[in-house]
Amino acid sequence: MTADELFRALGDPTRLEIVRRLSNRESCTISMLLSGLGISRQGARKHLQLLADANIVTLKPDGRDTIVSLNRATLAKGKAFITEIELQWDKRLEALRQYVDNDQINDL
Amino acid sequence: MQDTIAKEITVKASAQRVYEAITDPTQIIKWFPDAVEGDLAAGQKATFTFEGHGKSSIYTIAATPFNYFAYRWIPGGAVAVDDVLKESNTLVEFFIEERDGKTNVTVKESGFALLPVEMAEKAFAQNSGGWDYMLERLEKFAS
Numbered sequence: 018m019t020a021d022e023l024f025r026a027l028g029d030p031t032r033l034e035i036v037r038r039l040s041n042r043e044s045c046t047i048s049m050l051l052s053g054l055g056i057s058r059q060g061a062r063k064h065l066q067l068l069a070d071a072n073i074v075t076l077k078p079d080g081r082d083t084i085v086s087l088n089r090a091t092l093a094k095g096k097a098f099i100t101e102i103e104l105q106w107d108k109r110l111e112a113l114r115q116y117v118d119n120d121q122i123n124d125l
Numbered sequence: 126m127q128d129t130i131a132k133e134i135t136v137k138a139s140a141q142r143v144y145e146a147i148t149d150p151t152q153i154i155k156w157f158p159d160a161v162e163g164d165l166a167a168g169q170k171a172t173f174t175f176e177g178h179g180k181s182s183i184y185t186i187a188a189t190p191f192n193y194f195a196y197r198w199i200p201g202g203a204v205a206v207d208d209v210l211k212e213s214n215t216l217v218e219f220f221i222e223e224r225d226g227k228t229n230v231t232v233k234e235s236g237f238a239l240l241p242v243e244m245a246e247k248a249f250a251q252n253s254g255g256w257d258y259m260l261e262r263l264e265k266f267a268s
Contacts, residue, residue: 098237099237102130102234103130103132106130106132106232106234107132109232110132110133110134111134112157113134113136113143113147113156113157113230114134114136115156116152117136117137117138117142117143117146118136118137
């Protein structure tokens, strides 16, 4: 899986809502998950399959229904990477600031 | 979806001063890598050395005095390769703009969407980014 799939999978309001709903519980059935979401079961299937392909959720058949659970580790991976790189740029820009500011003082 | 990081800072120095601090190999080592091998001119390959971490290969895309500098590299730790452009890479751009005696520097790194997740995993296995924080920011993925 690429980060592209991960981020693309999350870049949709319905899928984001599904993830948000799942974040409050360990796992639930598709029926429970979809109540009040305003989309058809078939439409939801497509979204869930996409999330499953990106390893964001796991789908497990349970009789006539399907249990959906969230893979938090997958989400955390993508975010941790971005967060870390943001922090690095903060530090570097601060170092640049100190370098050019100090240098200017030395020039005086 | 987040493909780009953008960070901004204002410094008390001229655009020329900042541009040179970024593109002059003898100056960039004062604040960014510990050593530079090669040339930071458009179309040139170079290597950044980060003490304790290793070397990163750089390919300079553009160097336009005194407002723009851009290179490609492989993010998430030191990775030295023969040809950066053949690997999964990100584009780092510096935008330099002088105004009223101060200079605004924006750094933008883009291309994260196409990186293999394994790369992120390997480089930041130790990162403890909290789940709450993650959820808080989920909305931003959608924009």
